[in-house]
């Protein structure tokens with residue numbers, strides 16, 4: 496198996512260095528199974544060879560040369576594979592309630608998009624009051640700009656700040672237990688090209704985890720319902736996608752609270768797993784997250800992977816800071832390292848932009864399928880059923896919620912500092928909004944500047 500993996504990595508690396516595959520198909524919809532010509536012949540001497548070409552892996556892949564920054568649109572969005580109605584019950588989530596009626600949902604009843612929600616609303620005040628018994632660690636809010644703008648905090652091991660050193664705690668999920676098992680996830684949607692990804696996942700009978708942004712959920716609730724009803728795991732990725740360590744305790748409560756609320760309003764269940772935007776988490780954020788019943792999930796990094804960050808970098812194609820070939824090189828490096836570490840792994844990918852969806856469906860996932868990797872939602876790669884992903888259906892005997900859910904007991908101390916650390920930061924995700932066919936939203940300059948600063952900070956080497 497390992498030799499096959501290495502061979503596929505080598506084939507992908509060659510492909511990543513090529514300007515484009517030989518196929519020229521204009522749509523990623525209707526892709527046939529990708530495993531047609533992948534073979535592993537042996538000649539009796541030396542390692543087996545594994546002939547995988549991009550064209551054979553997914554003949555309908557968009558040519559790499561067409562997956563570029565600030566696209567003219569090269570692929571059309573496709574309709575949702577299914578349309579979900581109120582009262583329907585998901586077949587894959589044992590004990591799940593029926594889908595609620597969302598006809599009455601009004602975005603005006605939720606916070607403005609892409610901003611940290613105000614903390615003086617009745618809802619947020621109620622959530623703050625519910626957490627009044629908790630005592631959160633006295634860790635200072637960080638400044639935007641990441642490690643270079645927070646030199647003291649970056650050197651402070653007691654806060655276990657992932658952004659500056661990839662420190663994580665035992666309460667964070669950063670891997671899957673079983674070697675060569677991929678806990679799959681896509682962040683920052685639902686977005687215009689999410690249906691294209693869903694279509695491919697359905698064709699291949701693959702399930703993933705979607706870390707969704709509340710601002711996107713209220714914009715596309717029907718997308719979220721199809722993701723959920725298709726058997727994918729839904730998890731929290733905050734309301735506005737700001738770096739959480741830059742926010743006050745009350746703002747973090749608002750970010751988590753509104754995200755949980757909008758997902759429950761749309762699905763009838765609320766997730767108990769969350770991913771901090773940019774991976775930006777410290778022990779203060781962890782404590783608030785735990786108090787609100789949320790378990791952090793980060794991609795494989797730091798001590799868990801010999802300081803290799805399992806980040807494809809796909810989010811940055813749209814901004815032009817990495818090429819599609821560069822993302823495939825990152826992916827081959829991830830696969831190479833996946834064969835080395837003793838656990839399974841979690842990779843950072845996104846469904847926000849057209850380019851990242853095209854890479855995932857045309858190249859990354861087909862290659863992983865050809866390698867016979869076990870691709871699972873993150874909750875299931877932890878050996879748990881999908882029902883353990885939601886508060887309403889979680890089996891507390893097998894998956895106890897984080898400390899103190901329900902108002903007791905006091906969280907008087909941060910988790911013990913047992914996490915790993917490394918010498919470099921890592922690129923993370925960012926938040927942006929981009930539609931298609933004229934449906935383009937832009938963030939305010941202030942928000943974009945904040946996120947850019949955070950991203951630059953997270954990319955910088957520190958500590």
Ligand SMILES: [Zn+2]
Pocket residue numbers: 682683732736772773924925926
């Ligand atoms: Zn993100």
